[in-house]
Amino acid sequence: MDDIVRYLQDKEGEMVSLLRDLVLIESPSSEPHLTEKMGNYLSEKFIEMTGGTFTKLPSDDYSSHIRAEWGEGERQLLIVTHFDTVWPEGTLEDMPFEIKDGKAYGPGTFDMKGGIVQALYAIQSLKDLNKHLNKKIVLMMTSDEELGSPTSKDYIMAEAEKSDAVFVLEPSQGSQGALKTARKGVGTYDITIHGVSSHAGIEPEKGASAIEELAEQITYLSNLTDLDKGTSVNVGIIDGGSSKNVIAEEAHAVVDVRVQTQEEMDRVALLIEQIKSHDEDIEIDIEGEIYRPPLERTDEIEALFDRASDLARDYLGFELEEESTGGGSDANFTASLSPTLDGLGAVGDGAHAQHEHLVVKEMPKRSALLAMLLCDYGSN
Ligand SMILES: [Zn+2]
Structure with missing residues (x-):
């Protein structure tokens, strides 16, 4: 040698x-x-x-x-x-x-x-x-x-x-x-929320806000973080809405996920992929995955x-x-x-x-x- x-x-x-x-x-x-x-x-x-x-x-x-x-x-x-x-x-x-x-x-x-x-x-x-x-x-x-x-x-x-x-x-x-x-294993998810737009002043009851739904989902996602287990879920980018007096039709978030173990990877992936909306008029599309498993x-x-x-x-x-x-x-x-x-x-x-x-x-x-x-x- x-x-x-x-x-x-x-x-x-x-x-x-x-x-x-x-x-x-x-x-x-x-x-x-x-x-x-x-x-x-x-x-x-x-x-x-x-x-x-x-x-x-x-x-x-x-x-x-x-x-x-x-x-x-x-x-x-x-x-x-x-x-x-x-x-x-x-x-x-x-x-x-x-x-x-x-x-x-x-x-x-x-x-x-x-x-x-x-x-x-x-x-x-x-x-x-x-x-x-x-x-x-x-x-x-x-x-x-x-x-x-x-x-x-x-x-x-x-x-x-x-x-x-x-x-x-x-x-x-x-x-x-x-x-x-x-x-850590690494994942990215793109979450798009489709709501129902309406004039916020004239007919607020006819709308379903994608932004409000996103706000709830951000809290849900952030709560998946478990630092003791080495898991972090970060909503890093959000956008949505078109005007202040319009109930938002669409909102969007990009989420970064890090996991330390395969077990956590399976747990968190499932909880993200199964996200449900709180309002039946709102649809949620989720794309992405944990693309690098943990070492x-x-x-x-x-x-x-x-x-x-x-x-x-x-x-x-x-x-x-x-x-x-x-x-x-x-x-x-x-x-x-x-x-x-x-x-x-x-x-x-x-x-x-x-x-x-x-x-x-x-x-x-x-x-x-x-x-x-x-x-x-x-x-x-
Ligand atoms: Zn490199």
Whole structure:
């Protein structure tokens, strides 16, 4: 394992330069002509660095996802990354790629182009150091994660099903770079209320207010929050009505739901989907679902984390920490199919924020941690 650590320590400069190349190719999820470029660049880079192969997986609405493969074996280990970012085209003008005080700034550095660089170098180190694993490594690089992985989800789950372990290169958490061993499930619901309009001054008795109904439903929804169980239901956006003297015909709410356990997911989803109006003249349409199930910290996940933490202590000289988070990732989809470790990507701060950056000297270390995990799980 020491050889892996040394090999990657020497690659810090190269890693920064690849990170720069990736950041300079802007890749917002909703611009397929841009993410396609990013995908093409990464596929070629993968071949160049590892001598592996890749396939493009078509997506109906976004650009192709990339499934890259290295090594041989009946079974496989899966690395999950995404190359789309939340940053629109042109962001680089105000938020250029730059290195300051040992940190690399720019759109997508932390979430998660740095993670992709670390994954590519981890696989390259295994190849260059002639590490022969008894499993192949599959690297998924997808184009729509920031949108909830609508078209990559099925591909990722199919690969997870065939994998002995899944490593997700989302950013780590906090200044110590903690891994993420639990994530909340995430859902969105769109609620539209159809009432009956009427002149509020002349014929108020003929109307049925969609706004009044929505007000009652907001209270009902907010009361589903149970912080002790890790459940929160937030009515984040509302609108409705057309004029102050008209009884509102329509009102609308967008609701965000977070759950910590499958049990809570089932309970809350049912209570939202079965909402009934208080007035027979009012109809309620509900669209949406809990689209990312919770990632619960199972014994298998604990074992994976313990192994990572031993490797970090023995070969890299640091104590690895673990945390849970309310944010979702592709790990939410894979965890029920194969033991999953998330947050193995960059160490830094500011995902989706102006000050997004990663800590340069951590890149070789985190890349080595992944390479050692692959080596370890690929030899038993
Ligand atoms: Zn991400």
